Amino acid sequence: MNNIQELRELVNPVFNTAKACLEFDANNGDPDSRQLMETLGFESMTEQNSKKVVPPEMLAVARRLTPVFSSYVESRFHSVNRLLSSMPDRTIVDLPCGYTARGIKMAHTGRTYYGFDLPAVIDTIAPAAAKINGVNEAIHYAAVDATNYETMEAPLSGSSAPLLITTEGLLMYLTQPELEEVFGNVRRLLQKHGGSWVLVDRTYYINEQRIADVILRDDPQALGMFKAISAKGAGTMADIKTYNNEFFQGNDEEVRAFIQRMGFELHEICMAEYLPDRLVSLELLPQAEPGVREVFKTMFFWELTVREDESSKTNANLPFTIESSFEGGLFTAAIQGRMDTITAPELLQRFQEIPGRATAIEIDVKNMAYVSSAGLRVLLMMYKSLEDKSRFKMVNVSDEVREILEVTGFDQFLL
Secondary structure (H helix, E strand, C coil): CCCHHHHHHHHCHHHHHHHHHHHHHHHCCCHHHHHHHHHHCCCCHHHHHHCCCCCHHHHHHHHHHHHHHHHHHHHHHHHHHHHHHCCCCCEEEECCCCCCCHHHHHHHHCCCEEEEECHHHHHHHHHHHHHHHCCCCCEEEEECCCCCHHHHHHHHCCCCCCEEEEECCCHHHCCHHHHHHHHHHHHHHHHHHCEEEEECHHHHHHHHHHHHHHHCCCCHHHHHHHHHHCCCCCCEECCEECCCCHHHHCCHHHHHHHHHHCCEEEEEEEHHHHCCCCCHHHCCCHHHHHHHHHHHCCCEEEEEEECCCCCCCCCCCCCCEEEEEEECCEEEEEEEEEECCCCHHHHHHHHHCCCCCCCEEEEEEEEEEEECHHHHHHHHHHHHHCCCHHHEEEECCCHHHHHHHHHHCCHHHHC
């Protein structure tokens, strides 16, 4: 496999969820989302399912549960947009932007917008948005790894207005070390540029069952199915557990303490005030909408600002390089710097291009400053490729890298 886009998608499979969110927004009547979906040429979920052997009963379940997931996406998309409109003096940073049409909407209003996401997403949405927006110097897209400060700071180097960073669907995919890295990096951005960071990840996590209870109250069978498939913390994505970090596993008091420990002050903003006037996703269940709006009266945007009494953490990392060789069935690689979303595909490509089958692998990580879940996935793919798993070795493992492996559970495979 040599195609860099395929490598990126393999290393970062989470990006596929962004396609479903765009389709929900389009189906809920948002014209910009419809135009973007057509420009991207994405198949609908119905078209995709028609090519699969899907039992009719599963399709029936999916249709009954769709209003729940669709209402999540609709309420989140439009409430965040309305919040952005209430802060017109800010530069918007969408982290991650996914395939949202927010950049197109901001182009209509003249706002400065930065869409940050994985390379696999940016490589497709950036040209599509440019085709729709035309020449617009206020709309920017950049491939970033949120655990890598330099990749986020570089696109913002010319920004002069305070930032309004929004995060709608990122933190649940992070391991604890990645979570702390992202909080530290966002804090550095806000220290340099000013502004605040708005989060909605947790409020949906702790209230999704209440929303489902209201929407599916007349369909107890579907409600039972929803509870079965939405068990907290039980999901996995490419060998990484979702919601498996302090931001989701802790109670409110513990999470607030974590936010303070990471150098932020927390301010709550009621989400109900920013909901659209009508929830299209519930037009076939009009009796549910009043109850859903009542739930949103207890749901809040969490707006974080930097605590002035805290000093920033600095990360002096070496540039990323790989020195690799293949001889006598042994693949060796010495990694320097950070192995994350941006850099991990290079190691995978090196491994896939060796002229033969590896029977042993040795990875020297003496100078590896950090490894994200994307890097761990690559190492796990390499480990699984060996018939004799005992012939996979990581050498010169630092305490920092060892801690990441132990926290994520990868130490049982890789060490």
